[in-house]
Amino acid sequence: MAQVLPGYELFSDELTTLISTFPPPFIYVHDQESLPITCRVTDALLNNISLGESSVQPGAKVKHTRVDGISCFTTRLFYEAVINGLVGHQADWEEGCSNWAPEEDLGVRWNENLDTFLHGLRAVHRHLCKQNGISSTSNTASDKGKDKQSQYDNVRLVIVVERIERLRDNLPELIVPLTRLAELARIDVSVIFMSQVGWQDIRPPFGASPDPYYIDINPPAKENVVKYLISNFAELSKRFDETVNPYHPALQSLYTHFVTFLCDVCFPFTHDQQELQYIAAARWPGFVKPVLDRYTSHGEDGEAQEAMSWAPHTEEIRMRLAKLFNPSLNSALEALLPRQTNATEWSQTHEPPPNILNLPPLQANQAISKSTADKRSTLESGSGMKNLPKMCKYILLASFLASTNPAKSDLRMFGRGLDEKKRKRKFTQRTTKANVGPAKIPQRLIGPSPFPLDRMIAILGALLEENDADTWIGSREFLIAGEQTDLETMRVGVLADVMELTSMRLLHRTSPADRLDGPPMFKCVVSYEDCLALAKQLDVALNDLLWDPV
């Protein structure tokens, strides 16, 4: 029996007992938080059962397969995955990627529909019974089953379907037959659904499926996660051949401390062991680099030195390392959990300068932050919007305003009459309205609303007139105020810019491209934060122009 992952002891005991004795025909495993790990555990467990003769029931064989609701998005793919998986058949390119077929009746396709799938399943069962040396008493006679015992032929099929919620979305017609597979196929088969969604969300209507045998996986506890991460160390250290590597067995105790602290910081934010492992993998090489540096500087002298420098790390070194690197765990979490960058890149940017342990503590700290900042500045080229031409920036700003402000407010926000005061907003109007119905949500939170192109051009004109007109040269020939702005906004270039921004998906065209009547409608999909940055570059006070300022 392989080592059971911490936290899965009960589950593996229960499932092993069930599968190796007499499993319920339909099991539902619900795991809200760590489905991939559970799937792995289940796989290992079923492998174990199918490899070893179960001691309880001599002669019984278990054959299992796991199919994924994501990859099986058509019924054919599903049928093929199940049947090929059960037989262990691999499609071969040389043979035309043919599916498995039983010997006796060639040319029968079992991936047509459910009926043929069931025939295929029975054929698989017969085939496996034959293969495992047990005379299949069910060749024809006991298809109808004289008695229960002869009907089950010592080969048990276990079909694990992962992410059943996807299957339900894509192939809802499969759910009911799968839940009743044992009674429909009349062979010894057990179906296990695994999902992070509860059965109550999958259950077909009208009670068409029998209720499953429920197994709930408890959410991962922190100490189990820590144990799991530490237990991975041994496996990781096997992958390295060099004598100096971050996963040298001698570093295990240091790793234990590291992981414990990592979990202290990151566990509240994610319970996913794989994510935590990912963060650990990004931070650990930088964390031990000072230690490794010290070792290599010692190490050239030979074996005698090696023993000395791999000696258990003193408390002092550990504390120093923790002090140096633990603050960076938070930034690792924030960058890596949403995958804003990848672990390799992150660990490269945050790699400490060499021989940092030789520096006094304060300097070491500064050296680290300096090197990180340097690397980051070289890496960061800025977001794509920084390099847009000025007109495009104004267009984006204007469309953001058009998307966010109500159309009625435009005149008040941008209208320029003779009276300068009119520009100011009247706050008196707000209080008059009675508070009926749900509280109003600012448009900024609801999302952008579509606007006609004309409106955006008008706002663009106002913006340019306010902020940019003075910088233009050759404005002498225009006599009327705003005449040049009008001209500028009517240029083809502006329209071309709009189209370009649309193709960059910074604007969305909501009206169909082939509509002729009315102005085309757009929507600005630039976020408020990005717009604020743009406005800053253009020296426009964005918040003053918003109807619902933040």
Place this chain on the structure above:
Amino acid sequence: MPPKRKLANDTSIEEPAPKRTLRSSKAPQVIEPDPKPKRSRTRAPANPLASSSNPTRTNHSNTETKKESLEQPSNSKSKNGRRIRQNKPSDESSTNVNAENLEQNIQPPKKKPARQAKKRVVTGSSGCRGLGQVQTDGDECASQNAGHLQIPTVEIAKCLATQKLVVLQKLNTSALGPAEVGVSESINDTTSKQLLDLLRGTVERAEGNSCLILGPRGSGKSAILDEHLNTWSQNQVIVIRLCGWLQSTDRHALRELAIQLLHQTGTSLLSGLQDDEDSPQEVTGEDPDTMMNGVSLPPSSQLHSLIPVLSSLNRPVIVVLDGFDLFALHPRQSLLYCLLDAVQNCRASPENKGMAVIGMSSRIDTIQLLEKRVKSRFSGRTLRTGPPTTLDQWQTFARHMLLPKFEDATIPASWHIRWTSSVDAFLGDERVQRTFREAFSITRDLSILRRTLSHVVARLSQHRPILDFDGLQAAMKQQRQRLSHANLHSLSYPALCLLVAITHVESSGHTAFNFEMLLENFQDQVRSSSSAPVQVNGGSIGMMRCSREILMSAFESLVAARLLVSVNAATATTPKVFSKHRCVVEREDIKKAVEISGQSNLKKWLTKS
């Protein structure tokens, strides 16, 4: 299961070895009343103990514990908390005596469990734990009485594994025969008889019969039918099974019918017909999947003519239609019409062998679904099945499942006795009975009982080889009384924050929300909570900050777990953060989850109006 209890049980298994050797030499007369527990019924769990209660005087603790277990049922039946509490001191003393006894046996480390037991009795406020203690003592005692109970730990593991195997086999594969419930006049019995008569009529007297078996899920429709169908071998009858869930159209159904016929008769029945048609071979040549063992399936246009042929085969045909109501929902009900028409036209003549159509359904108004022309061809015979109607039947069923008869030479007889007595004690436990009563009053579906018992049995381990109430309770919780969102409290901090934000957004009148709204809500809260200039241990008491991206990933994980459901289909034009969602979780559940998670900041935020 708290580890404390496990420890105690541990000792209850491990300790007997030395003790029992002593005892068995001293008091061999205790062995006599052995077989009694086997005969004792569910109602009298303490019987075996009572029978063996003649004091042997050889061992103090033995008699003490016996008295305990004797008192137990009366106590629990009286439901008198006071009496139970009265009972405690003696309980304690008994464990003390036990402990002393153990010490006499030169096992100094065993003092610990005794102390633990004492503690347990004192802390058990409702007397429940005390009872549990009494019960395990009783079990041990009963098993001690059961003879030379020198089952070593290795043996126990093996015995338990075998016992589990047998019980699980019984639970998961055996059908519920009417006899097993132990009641003679159940509805399933009459149904079974009538069905057998009907099938006999078809098979032996070549009648054309049709009937409908109606009953709720898990009430034994298929079991009864299968049992009767198994009385004839395949050479005597042709059984064709169709299922409404599989064959969603009549065309599929006909095709499947043809394939099954082909399998069972070995010939394509329409060969005579095919000769008249133009080149049927060509059709099969094009369509390789119609080829089967060299015999081809008739082309689909001719499949309809198969049904009239059914009654003229050389063997009687029984067509089983599972999900009868679904076939009735097919347009024009043509398959049902053809089948029932064939049944009606089935005349008893030497060349005709009967035909039967048996439908199964759990939908009560199935007959009303039939069109007039179909209904008039249907015999209208409806046989009903039902789950057990009394609690006794339920419990007898449970007992039956837990005590299967099996022969295994490697299992010592003492184990059987021990298992039997433990099952008796289990089923006799007042709390177990109450749980059963509760479950029975809500559902009579036996499959729930099967699942629950499977769960209890599958979770038995070497450290806890005996059925007990705690196990049953856990099983019931998991298999029957399932909470829809039980593990909500273990969500990560950002996810919980989002849920709390959702309650606030919802209470402001918006049932549909998007990520931006939640984020705004969260950020407001963080700002206001950290504005207080109070510090504890050098840290602010405000809420932990989360970056926008982390919250977004939490949001997506909630969507993936279907706790949040998108209101309108995702479009390319709406950015992710603005697409509207709805929360599936009830406000109460969120409240509970936040309370369990014990994060006071979140609690404060939740209660903030």
